[in-house]
Amino acid sequence: DTGVSQDPRHKITKRGQNVTFRCDPISEHNRLYWYRQTLGQGPEFLTYFQNEAQLEKSRLLSDRFSAERPKGSFSTLEIQRTEQGDSAMYLCASSSNTRTGGNTEAFFGQGTRLTVV
Amino acid sequence: AQSVAQPEDQVNVAEGNPLTVKCTYSVSGNPYLFWYVQYPNRGLQFLLKYITGDNLVKGSYGFEAEFNKSQTSFHLKKPSALVSDSALYFCAVRDGKIYNQGGKLIFGQGTELSVKP
Numbered sequence: 001d002t003g004v005s006q007d008p009r010h011k012i013t014k015r016g017q018n019v020t021f022r023c024d025p026i027s028e029h030n031r032l033y034w035y036r037q038t039l040g041q042g043p044e045f046l047t048y049f050q051n052e053a054q055l056e057k058s059r060l061l062s063d064r065f066s067a068e069r070p071k072g073s074f075s076t077l078e079i080q081r082t083e084q085g086d087s088a089m090y091l092c093a094s095s096s097n098t099r100t101g102g103n104t105e106a107f108f109g110q111g112t113r114l115t116v117v
Numbered sequence: 118a119q120s121v122a123q124p125e126d127q128v129n130v131a132e133g134n135p136l137t138v139k140c141t142y143s144v145s146g147n148p149y150l151f152w153y154v155q156y157p158n159r160g161l162q163f164l165l166k167y168i169t170g171d172n173l174v175k176g177s178y179g180f181e182a183e184f185n186k187s188q189t190s191f192h193l194k195k196p197s198a199l200v201s202d203s204a205l206y207f208c209a210v211r212d213g214k215i216y217n218q219g220g221k222l223i224f225g226q227g228t229e230l231s232v233k234p
Binding site: 004006031033035040041042043044045048056091093095097105106107108109110111113 | 121151153158159160161162163166207209220221222223224225226227
């Protein structure tokens with residue numbers, strides 16, 4: 001498989017529970033992004049990694065959210081003490097960058113749909 | 118601040134007719150512009166991008182987009198629409214002025230394209 005893979009595809013959780021999502025990027029891509037998409041809206045940037053370093057976090061990423069990319073390959077996004085407002089599609093994307101060419105386009109996974117009840 | 122606007126929530130086109138999905142942008146430096154398509158319950162698929170060069174960019178599935186710097190627009194077009202083109206289309210921008218900017222995308226709200234037989 002040469003695409004971005006996300007697991008699980010769907011997650012239903014009770015308010016207050018913790019959830020963790022996984023993203024496996026395209027293997028040669030050094031950049032990995034997390035976005036959140038709510039119904040009727042475009043994806044909103046949450047955070048991104050270059051290799052294992054988390055280089056930017058959006059203000060949308062409250063302290064209940066944490067993301068890791070420990071070996072510069074797959075990434076996890078954890079939400080603690082989930083709230084109903086966290087219900088959304090969480091999208092992962094990856095890309096590669098070159099010093100001369102800048103960043104290539106991002107390739108997206110199919111997303112993890114979170115429903116908090 | 119960077120922003121993208123898609124002024125139409127929905128575009129309705131008859132099969133075989135040309136289609137246009139509008140996008141305008143605002144960035145501080147040179148824009149890197151993208152179009153993505155999203156089918157129901159799926160992630161985003163890359164269609165095309167403008168980095169530099171010719172203002173008319175050709176992409177996947179017969180789509181093309183025209184970059185207009187003076188009007189800060191990047192409208193998506195297709196000469197002859199297909200029913201299978203019905204989907205949600207997103208315009209996105211990345212500020213390309215600094216190589217190591219990060220590559221995060223700012224998305225518009227999306228335009229629902231409906232192509233009727």
